[in-house]
Amino acid sequence: QSALTQPPSASGSPGQSVTISCTGTSSDVGGYDYVSWYQQHPGKVPKLMIYEVSQRPSGVPDRFSGSKSGNTASLTVSGLQAEDEADYYCSSYAGSNNLVFGGGTKLTVL
Amino acid sequence: EVQLVESGGGLVQPGRSLRLSCAASGFTFDDYAMHWVRQAPGKGLEWVSGISWDSANIGYAASVKGRFTISRDNAKNFLYLQMDSLRAEDTALYYCARDMGTLTRRAFDFWGQGTMVTVSS
Numbered sequence: 001q002s003a004l005t006q007p008p009s010a011s012g013s014p015g016q017s018v019t020i021s022c023t024g025t026s027s028d029v030g031g032y033d034y035v036s037w038y039q040q041h042p043g044k045v046p047k048l049m050i051y052e053v054s055q056r057p058s059g060v061p062d063r064f065s066g067s068k069s070g071n072t073a074s075l076t077v078s079g080l081q082a083e084d085e086a087d088y089y090c091s092s093y094a095g096s097n098n099l100v101f102g103g104g105t106k107l108t109v110l
Numbered sequence: 111e112v113q114l115v116e117s118g119g120g121l122v123q124p125g126r127s128l129r130l131s132c133a134a135s136g137f138t139f140d141d142y143a144m145h146w147v148r149q150a151p152g153k154g155l156e157w158v159s160g161i162s163w164d165s166a167n168i169g170y171a172a173s174v175k176g177r178f179t180i181s182r183d184n185a186k187n188f189l190y191l192q193m194d195s196l197r198a199e200d201t202a203l204y205y206c207a208r209d210m211g212t213l214t215r216r217a218f219d220f221w222g223q224g225t226m227v228t229v230s231s
Binding site: 003034040046089098099104 | 147167171210215
């Protein structure tokens with residue numbers, strides 16, 4: 001049950017696009033389409049942004065999109081806005097009723 | 111409105127036990143799997159444990175396996191986490207989270223506000 005690998009930081013200017021990667025193994029990210037992404041602002045509760053690799057819950061702007069290739073999943077935020085500045089975490093099902101998170105990525109809007 | 115309210119956190123000495131509770135309301139509790147997720151101060155999220163709708167499928171993180179026990183009472187709409195042999199590294203804010211499905215695998219769509227557990231002598 002090793003944590004998924006995310007870059008510690010990412011940044012972009014308002015209006016730009018930024019992509020955050022989440023790398024696992026064939027036992028988690030690569031083995032199941034149960035990858036999800038969470039946004040967490042400082043002092044706040046995490047919020048689900050993407051589930052099942054690329055599905056957006058109701059209310060999440062379509063600026064947020066997800067994808068997966070092999071053992072790496074990605075979250076893309078298009079048309080960056082100031083309020084997108086937050087920590088982002090990926091999570092994946094890892095088999096045998098287990099789940100695993102990534103270490104988190106701090107997104108800075110320049 | 112979905113509500114998850116955790117309780118039971120506090121300051122506890124290493125080696126002692128603590129039981130967390132999560133009161134669920136606003137949805138049909140036994141239609142969903144449930145999880146505990148923790149976050150140490152200044153650190154990232156860590157999945158702790160999950161339980162399917164019928165308690166038949168349970169998973170634990172390697173860091174807590176053998177020390178923590180998850181359970182649920184569908185009649186009372188409560189989720190529990192029994193934490194034994196607590197260590198300093200268990201110090202964290204513990205969140206109760208709902209899974210989108212009946213099994214422990216889809217995604218955490220609703221979260222409680224968390225209850226803080228501090229393990230220290």
